[in-house]
Amino acid sequence: MAGSSEKAPDSGRGVVLLDNWPGYDLDLFTYPQHYYGDLECVFIPHGIIVDRIERLAKDIMKDIGCHDILVLCVLKGGYKFCADLVEHLKNISRNSDRFVSMKVDFIRLKSYKNDRSMGELxxxxxxxxxxxTGKNVLIVEDVVGTGRTMKALLSSIEKYKPNMVKIASLLVKRTARSDxxxxDYAGFEIPDVFVVxxxxxxxxxxRDLNILQNVQSLLRSACNPLTMLYSA
Structure with missing residues (x-):
């Protein structure tokens, strides 16, 4: 059964970033000059992202590494996370006593227009x-918010009768609208902000920014802290 109710301990929530997390000072990092003036902080440094994805890969291989895996990458936002995750999965497989075959396929979903949910998938x-059909599927997603998008996707997939379905998401949002x-695998739990x-x-x-940033703050040109994932 893919996904679960929020009954797991904090370790199952990934790295939890609190609502008042201020991020890191921009002066501690390098970033493209054409974004000077647009950014206010670095939310998660690249090294932490890499280490967290590597740990997710280890957890996934421990749980389902006895099966061949079909990785289903949700485009477009999930491609970078998927590429990094698959690379770690392959490295673990190469250095294990059992080779795990991994194939990657892609699907595109659309549930947002501008920064708002359209209410349908x-x-x-x-x-x-x-x-x-009959495959062990690992869905790789960028963000899980309310959970409705992923539930709709799972409903569509189930009629094709896969052998197993697991979900890995780079980000999980804390939101009052969540169901x-x-x-199954979460990288970071973040506040309910729209990030890019x-x-x-x-x-x-x-998309070219190797950061996560609060779009609402950017569009308003306000002084609210911007949340961003920086990949130097």
């Missing part, structure tokens, strides 16, 4: 889900 490439759905960077976007902008 659009699945692009739904006909390709038939390849999941308590949680991925590290392949996450705002209407296709900011």
């Amino acid at each position: 659009q699945i692009i490439g739904d006909e390709d889900l038939s390849t999941l 308590s759905f949680r991925p 960077g590290y392949a996450l976007d705002y209407n296709e902008y900011f």
Whole structure:
């Protein structure tokens, strides 16, 4: 059964960033000059991201490494997390006594317009889900918020009868709108802010930023702390 209710200890929530987390001073890092004046802090340094993804890979291989795995990357926001995670999974497999075959497939979902949820899920490439029949599927997602998007995807996948489905998400948002759905593997739990960077976007902008940043703050040009994931 993919996902679970929030009954796990804090370790199951990933690295928890509190609502008042101020981030790191920009002067401690380097970043592109054309973003000078747009950024206010570094929310999560790249080294921490890399270490956390490596640990997720170890946890995944410990749990399901006895099976061949079909990785289903949710585009577009999940591609960078997926690439890094798969690389760690492959490295672990190469150095183990049992080789685990891993194939990567892709699916595109759309549930946001600008920074707001559209209230429904659009699945692009739904006909390709038939390849999941009988497979051990690892869904790799960028962000789990309310959980409704992932539940809708799981509902679509289940009719193709995969052998097993697990979910890994780089970020999980704390939000009052959550239905308590949680991925099986979570990188970081963050406050309920709309973030971009590290392949996450705002209407296709900011994907090139190796950071996570609060879009609302950026658009208002306010002095509220920006939340960002910086990848030097």
